Amino acid sequence: MLQLKDTGFSYGGRDILKDVNLDIAPGSFYFLTGPSGTGKTTLLRLCYQALMPTRGIVRILDRDVRGLEREDIAQIRRRIGVVHQDCKFVDHLTMADNIRMPLQVSGRSGELDNNSFDDLIAWVGLSAHMNAYPPELSSGERQRAALARAVVMSPDLILADEPTGNLDWIMAQKILTLLIELNKMGKTVILATHDLQLIRAAKSQITTRVLRIVDKNVQLAGADL
Amino acid sequence: MNKLRELMNSLINLLVGDIKADNVVPPSGYTAILTSFTAAAMAFLAVFAMALSLATGRLADRWSDELSRTTTVRISAPEGQMQAQLDAVRNVLDTTTGIASFRIMTDEEQRKLLEPWFGPDLPLENLPIPRLVEVVEDPNGPDMDGLRFRLSAEAPGAILDDHTRWRRPLVDAAKRLRLLGTISIILIAGSTAAMITLAALSALAANGQVISVLRLVGASDTYIARAFVRRFTLRALIGAAIGTAIAMVAIFFLPSAAAEGAFLTGLGFTGWHWLLPLLVPILAALVAFWATRTAAFRALDRIS
Structure with missing residues (x-):
């Protein structure tokens, strides 16, 4: 699914990540943790080609990202769902149009019928907000909408970067539950967070692995979490 | 492609x-x-x-196109010699190759040409106005230098103007x-x-x-x-x-x-x-x- 081999990324002459080796199997659930500023977001951005590695290899969905054209990157991103802490939307479009956008840009608008779309919206609990505009929604609603947008194309891999960072514990649990459900459907999930409580809550429900960024490298965390 | x-x-x-x-x-x-x-x-x-x-x-x-194919012969001569000069010019033009046609402008036509400057009642017959001959060239055109030379020899008062100077x-x-x-x-x-x-x-x-x-x-x-x-x-x-x-x-x-x-x-x-x-x-x-x-x-x- 996702492989990093001796991967490094530096910016302005400073190493952010160094010699990262990682092999993520399909259908797995990984947490990525570490203090703020250690490179969690950078690692996720490398995974969806918002950044290119300055060293080493990144293979995503069996494609080596080196030498990929931007059209190829766009194709790969359609198979990856991304959720950010500060999830962005196109503010002049309704939530329904925003959530449908991945289908729209890939020319697959007709593939999801209204019933399936309504089911998706009900799943994230936003049925009453489909005609609302993004600025009208709360942080929790926006996160759930971002999750719906991320999975509307039924991607193979879901990358969530601190999706619960701005949310209260109840809302964070809701988001976690949705991600766990997706994982149970066979999706691979990588969730970056520094919220240990969230990790413990997930561990009680499914088998997860926790990756920790230490000294610009990624290590598999032990049972201390 | x-x-x-x-x-x-x-x-x-x-x-x-x-x-x-x-x-x-x-x-x-x-x-x-x-x-x-x-x-x-x-x-x-x-x-x-x-x-x-x-x-x-x-x-x-x-x-x-149009003006390059027309030429004007202007004849200035004392009153008694005008007809002789006109005949000489006519003769030269008749015998010159490269000329499709020519036409001596009538007094009326000349009066019209001068009308914008002198008004409609110009007494043309009392003024020493030169006579004008409009010459239309054929596609090959005449030898201008040769024509000018013959005119100066046979009709000394005739001046050939091929419009080049202002055209x-x-x-x-x-x-x-x-x-x-x-x-x-x-x-x-x-x-x-x-x-x-x-x-x-x-x-x-x-x-x-x-x-x-x-x-x-x-x-x-x-x-x-x-x-x-x-x-x-x-x-x-x-x-x-x-x-x-x-x-x-x-x-x-x-x-x-x-x-x-x-x-x-x-x-x-x-x-x-x-x-x-x-x-x-x-x-x-x-x-x-x-x-x-x-x-x-x-x-x-x-x-x-």
């Missing part, structure tokens, strides 16, 4: 359109009006430059004016491209968040660029169509060209030339398409 095919596909996609994709770019109201207004003004100027270019072209062609600078001026008209059209097209490029870059910069969202969800650069390209192309097309229509109406109502009219009264379109301004909106749309597409892809390159 592949580039051409790609461009054609882009144009077809552009015409077919995708309303949902267009909506991704937020409406920009005031900027849209300014873009259309500028396209209209540029089209208006382009149509006038085209009219100027065509009118001067016609003038240059007329002066160089050449007029033709040169008309040709230069036509060139300036063409350059003006090119400059207008360039200015339109520059203006639309700036407007497109401004729109792209103002929609950074939209672009980042589109990229995040897997939109290709072609998809993103198309949303901007279609919008600016349509604005340029509509603006230019309005500007062209206004300019054509304005030119249509210019004073009509009369035979004795000056240059300005001939500033307009004749016959099928009226179809040429219809190309202006199409060209404006093509310029806008190319300018926006280039600007969009360059901007998207930088954003990545």
Whole structure:
């Protein structure tokens, strides 16, 4: 699914990540943790080609990202769902149009019928907000909408970067539950967070692995979490 | 060939359109009006430059074609010798190859020529006015030096004027004016491209968040660029169509060209030339398409 081999990324002459080796199997659930500023977001951005590695290899969905054209990157991103802490939307479009956008840009608008779309919206609990505009929604609603947008194309891999960072514990649990459900459907999930409580809550429900960024490298965390 | 095919596909996609994709770019109201207004003004100027270019072209062609095939023989002689000189000139012209026809201008015709300066009641018979002979050359034309030499020998009062002295600078001026008209059209097209490029870059910069969202969800650069390209192309097309229509109406109502009219009264379109301004909106749309597409892809390159 996702492989990093001796991967490094530096910016302005400073190493952010160094010699990262990682092999993520399909259908797995990984947490990525570490203090703020250690490179969690950078690692996720490398995974969806918002950044290119300055060293080493990144293979995503069996494609080596080196030498990929931007059209190829766009194709790969359609198979990856991304959720950010500060999830962005196109503010002049309704939530329904925003959530449908991945289908729209890939020319697959007709593939999801209204019933399936309504089911998706009900799943994230936003049925009453489909005609609302993004600025009208709360942080929790926006996160759930971002999750719906991320999975509307039924991607193979879901990358969530601190999706619960701005949310209260109840809302964070809701988001976690949705991600766990997706994982149970066979999706691979990588969730970056520094919220240990969230990790413990997930561990009680499914088998997860926790990756920790230490000294610009990624290590598999032990049972201390 | 592949580039051409790609461009054609882009144009077809552009015409077919995708309303949902267009909506991704937020409406920009005031900027849209300014873009259309500028396209209209540029089209208006382009149509006038085209009219100027065509009118001067016609003038240059007329002066160089028609006048180059006519020559005038001017005979000045004392009163008693005028007829003898006229006969001698007639004889020379009759026997010179390269001359299709010639005609001695009547007193009435000469009076008309002088009328703008001396009024209608000029007593021509009391004035020592030279007699004029209008000579029309055949396509090969006569040997001018030989003809001039024979006239000076057989009719010393006759002077051959082949109009070269004043025709050449007029033709040169008309040709230069036509060139300036063409350059003006090119400059207008360039200015339109520059203006639309700036407007497109401004729109792209103002929609950074939209672009980042589109990229995040897997939109290709072609998809993103198309949303901007279609919008600016349509604005340029509509603006230019309005500007062209206004300019054509304005030119249509210019004073009509009369035979004795000056240059300005001939500033307009004749016959099928009226179809040429219809190309202006199409060209404006093509310029806008190319300018926006280039600007969009360059901007998207930088954003990545």
